[in-house]
Amino acid sequence: ASARDGYPYVTRLFEQELKTLDPAKQSDRDQSLKKLFDHLDAELLATVIEVNRLTPTIIEVLVKAPMQARKFQPGQFYRIQNLESLAPVVNGTVLAAEGLALTGAWVDKESGIISLITLEMGSSSRLCSLWKPGDPLVVMGVTGEPTEITESKTIMLVGGGLGNAVQFSIGKALRASGNKVIYFAGYKNLSDVFKVEDIEEASDVIVWSVDPAPGVEAIKPNRPQDRTCVGNILESIESYAKGELGDTSIKLEDVDHMIVIGSDRMMAAVKQARSEQLKPYLKPEHTAIGSINSPMQCMMKGVCAQCLCKHVDPHTGEEYFVYSCYNQDQDLDRVDFPNLNARLRQNTVQEKLSNLWLDYLLDSQA
Numbered sequence: 001a002s003a004r005d006g007y008p009y010v011t012r013l014f015e016q017e018l019k020t021l022d023p024a025k026q027s028d029r030d031q032s033l034k035k036l037f038d039h040l041d042a043e044l045l046a047t048v049i050e051v052n053r054l055t056p057t058i059i060e061v062l063v064k065a066p067m068q069a070r071k072f073q074p075g076q077f078y079r080i081q082n083l084e085s086l087a088p089v090v091n092g093t094v095l096a097a098e099g100l101a102l103t104g105a106w107v108d109k110e111s112g113i114i115s116l117i118t119l120e121m122g123s124s125s126r127l128c129s130l131w132k133p134g135d136p137l138v139v140m141g142v143t144g145e146p147t148e149i150t151e152s153k154t155i156m157l158v159g160g161g162l163g164n165a166v167q168f169s170i171g172k173a174l175r176a177s178g179n180k181v182i183y184f185a186g187y188k189n190l191s192d193v194f195k196v197e198d199i200e201e202a203s204d205v206i207v208w209s210v211d212p213a214p215g216v217e218a219i220k221p222n223r224p225q226d227r228t229c230v231g232n233i234l235e236s237i238e239s240y241a242k243g244e245l246g247d248t249s250i251k252l253e254d255v256d257h258m259i260v261i262g263s264d265r266m267m268a269a270v271k272q273a274r275s276e277q278l279k280p281y282l283k284p285e286h287t288a289i290g291s292i293n294s295p296m297q298c299m300m301k302g303v304c305a306q307c308l309c310k311h312v313d314p315h316t317g318e319e320y321f322v323y324s325c326y327n328q329d330q331d332l333d334r335v336d337f338p339n340l341n342a343r344l345r346q347n348t349v350q351e352k353l354s355n356l357w358l359d360y361l362l363d364s365q366a
């Protein structure tokens with residue numbers, strides 16, 4: 001609407017200049033305009049290259065989007081959507097996704113390829129597995145902030161399930177800047193483990209953990225320095241701190257900074273444990289951030305306010321709000337996790353209905 005209503009005003013701005021143009025040279029001007037459009041199309045239009053299933057609930061979508069790939073820095077994310085006008089229609093329902101916030105798992109800046117690893121949570125993320133090579137996508141971004149890459153520190157990464165996809169590029173960048181990285185990678189089920197080599201490249205020491213369940217076996221580490229345990233991720237951190245998993249080259253008390261990425265409940269649990277059961281093993285001055293998955297809409301840093309996240313100053317109790325799409329990395333001690341959880345549940349009835357409707361549509365096709 002802005003373009004349709006606005007173009008006469010723009011044309012008027014250039015009225016005098018347009019009068020001086022030589023009509024005989026119009027075809028030259030058309031040629032250079034076409035060249036500009038071709039260049040913009042090649043840089044900005046995004047196309048699906050491949051869709052790979054990594055686990056029963058996680059897929060990787062490889063997308064070619066050259067400029068968006070070049071601008072990426074670890075920790076940042078994109079707003080991804082298929083095109084409604086080209087989406088398949090099943091029983092009268094257009095299978096168009098809402099704009100999804102997806103972090104770049106890795107990018108190849110030369111070939112312009114972005115890897116997006118997606119957990120199938122609800123109807124939009126489930127639609128990603130139906131995308132085909134060659135499908136055009138809308139890839140807006142990058143947005144958010146690059147994660148701060150320190151130098152020569154000891155950094156603890158804590159990744160829960162899908163959160164591990166976000167940690168690969170962060171861990172690799174941290175190691176390249178001379179940091180030591182201890183990486184706690186936790187999963188609900190053994191079948192949730194993916195991209196082990198990437199996790200190895202992102203860490204000096206890994207502590208694998210899988211939640212207890214009847215008959216569950218510990219994840220087998222490939223490297224001698226790595227450790228493993230059956231337990232939730234907090235139990236694994238505590239066991240490691242107590243030395244129950246054996247000697248390692250990085251102690252918990254060496255950790256300067258933590259980067260925690262997982263569900264809001266997992267990040268809330270880590271926040272709390274740092275001042276309770278893990279407190280005796282951590283430097284009092286260590287810092288910790290989480291990559292906060294607020295509800296998202298525009299992801300354009302302040303346009304819609306859907307991503308507002310409540311913070312509480314731990315010293316003064318002052319309450320204030322931040323835009324998570326401006327900066328997803330937030331001080332764990334400030335995030336009000338009960339509020340975040342309530343915000344994430346605000347559309348729960350509609351989400352459940354949409355999910356059931358998608359089941360129905362896909363079943364009707366089978």
Ligand SMILES: Cc1cc2nc3c(=O)[nH]c(=O)nc-3n(C[C@H](O)[C@H](O)[C@H](O)COP(=O)(O)OP(=O)(O)OC[C@H]3O[C@@H](n4cnc5c(N)ncnc54)[C@H](O)[C@@H]3O)c2cc1C
Binds near residue numbers: 101102120123
């Ligand atoms: C900065 C950021 C980066 C993200 N990166 C990734 C990523 O790399 N890979 C990935 O799989 N997911 C990522 N997410 C989460 C992803 O955007 C949501 O899972 C997705 O939008 C859910 O949409 P849906 O329609 O499938 O589910 P819905 O039907 O909308 O919801 C299903 C469930 O997902 C939860 N949910 C909805 N929106 C979000 C959200 N924004 N964040 C977390 N949970 C949500 C709902 O509370 C509900 O429980 C990221 C989110 C943010 C904010």
Ligand code: FES
Binds near residue numbers: 298301
């Ligand atoms: S998502 Fe719209 S302002 Fe952040």
